[in-house]
Amino acid sequence: MGSAGCSQVSWHLVFLVLCLFVTGLVDGFNERHPQGPRLIIGVVRSAYEGNYTCIVTFKDHGRTYNLTRTVKMKVVGSPNKALPPQFTSPNEKVVYELEAGDDLVLPCEVFFTFLKDSRTEVWWTIDGKNTDDIMDVKVTQSEIPRRFEDKTIIRTLTVAKATPEDLKRNYTCYARNARGEGHSQAIVRMKVAAPKYTVELACGLGATILLVVVLIVIYHVYWLEMVLFYRAHFGTDETILDGKEYDVYVSYARNAEEEEFVLLTLRGVLENEFGYKLCIFDRDSLPGGIVTDETLSFIQKSQRLLVVLSPNYVMQGTQALLELKAGLENMASKGNIKVILVQYKVIKKSKVKELKQAKAALTIIKWKGEKSKFPKGRFWKELQLELPVKKIIRSSSLDGQEPSYVSLRNV
CATH class of the missing domain: 2.60.40.10 (Immunoglobulins)
Incomplete structure (x- = not known):
């Protein structure tokens, strides 16, 4: 048979x-x-x-x-396709990196094809010496059967509590059958100890990250002050040789409350404290002129159109709406004027198309009553950021101190 x-x-x-x-x-x-x-x-x-x-x-x-x-x-497998031993590990792609005192465990995995009456041998050497002749190492072997009587042999070499000298030795696995013999060396390295200045590096990195976070927070909180500081010291004066007679044309609803806000509050700070030249129609227009022509002329002569929004502002047929439409049209077509929106009072609903477009495209600076009266407050800084850059030379007082801002409460 x-x-x-x-x-x-x-x-x-x-x-x-x-x-x-x-x-x-x-x-x-x-x-x-x-x-x-x-x-x-x-x-x-x-x-x-x-x-x-x-x-x-x-x-x-x-x-x-x-x-x-x-x-x-x-x-069983065909002898025509039998191969010499095939190493799976160790190989050049796997590096065993350990610290002194660790257990060194090196598996040698070899695949053998079936060969009738052929011996299969796997052994380790350390610096060229067979481990059978070394007493302080442990070697275990296991065998995994495959199809057609093929098999995989795993022979594991263990060096307990390896010393620095052990990690510098040559560990080579050998295998042999009737088709030939082969070997593969395990790459063993000593793990480089962390440098002593790790703490210093960690502290330096932590300080750098903390500094970046602090700068981000400072910028987020004080970005207005930083931009205004840069404008004041390095910005170019936009009012020199601009061909404009006025810095700001103020558009507002003609009633007692808005007039008081414009003539006392806005004018008091923008002209007296910031040095801007305002154009207020009721104050600067000549009697007997045509309102429409004079309004358009004033807007042409100004760098900014400051619109004071309130429910009275959006009433149809008012001069204020004429000023808003003229300013938006000039900004869209010629681009020689910029519109600034100041919300004096909230407008709940408005059917004015131009106002809807302006509110969608422009930043709205909100007046918050008593909170906004202090000239160094956020409202005035946001407003000044939208106004032209203008160099203001202040003369020192007799005692050598900077003149203080006038409190709006005293106006």
């Missing part, structure tokens, strides 16, 4: 059996068929592995007897 392994061993497998009545049991198999007293397997496959039984029937003195014999077939 014989055995063969899939298509790797042989294309034909012949069973020599002493039987004559096997044909009826193997009908319908294309690759396995009887030929006289023999069973022919044309192509050996792994699924054909198992037990094959031959049955012989004969009669003696009128009685029928059956004789059987069973043959077990094992499918």
Whole structure:
């Protein structure tokens, strides 16, 4: 009897059996068929592995007897495709980096193809000396079977509490079968100790991060002051040779409350404290002129149009709406004037198309009553940021101190 392994061993497998009545049991198999007293397997496959039984029937003195014999077939690898040992680990891609005192564990994994009557050997050497001759190392071995009698052998070398000298040695795994011998060296390195100045580096990095966070917070809180400081010291005066007669034209609703806010509050700070030249129609226009023509002329002569928004401002047919439309049209077409929106009072609903467009496109500076009266407050800083850059030369008082801002409460 014989055995063969899939298509790797042989294309034909012949069973020599002493039987004559096997044909009826193997009908319908294309690759396995009887030929006289023999069973022919044309192509050996792994699924054909198992037990094959031959049955012989004969009669003696009128009685029928059956004789059987069973043959077990094992499918193994073809010797034509057998290879020398194949190393999975160690290899050049894996580095074993340890500190002194750690356990050094080195697995050697080798794949062997099936070879009949071939020995498979795996062993470790340390600096060229076989570990069987070294007493202070531990070697364990395990075997993993594969298909067709192939197998993987894992031989693990362990050096307990490796010293710096142990981590500098040469660890090489060898393997051998009838096809040849091979070896693979494990790359072992001592882990570089962290530098002593790690704490200093961590402190420096932490201080840098803290400084960045502080600067971000300072910028977020004081960005207005920083921008105004830069404008005051490094900005170019926009009012020099600009061809404009006025810095700001003020547009507001003509009633007692808004007039008081414009003439006392806005004018008092912008002209007296910031040095801007304001154009207020009711104050600067000549009597007897045409309102529309004079309004458009004043807007043409100004760098900014400051609009004081309130519910009275959006009433249809007022001069204030004429000023707003003229300013927006000039800003959109010629671009020689910029519109500034100051919300004096909240406008709940408005059907004025130009005002809706302006509120959607422009920043609105909100007046908050008593909170906004102090000239160094946020309202005035936001407003000054929208106004032209203008250099203001202040004369020192007799005692050498800077003149203080006039409190609006005293106006």
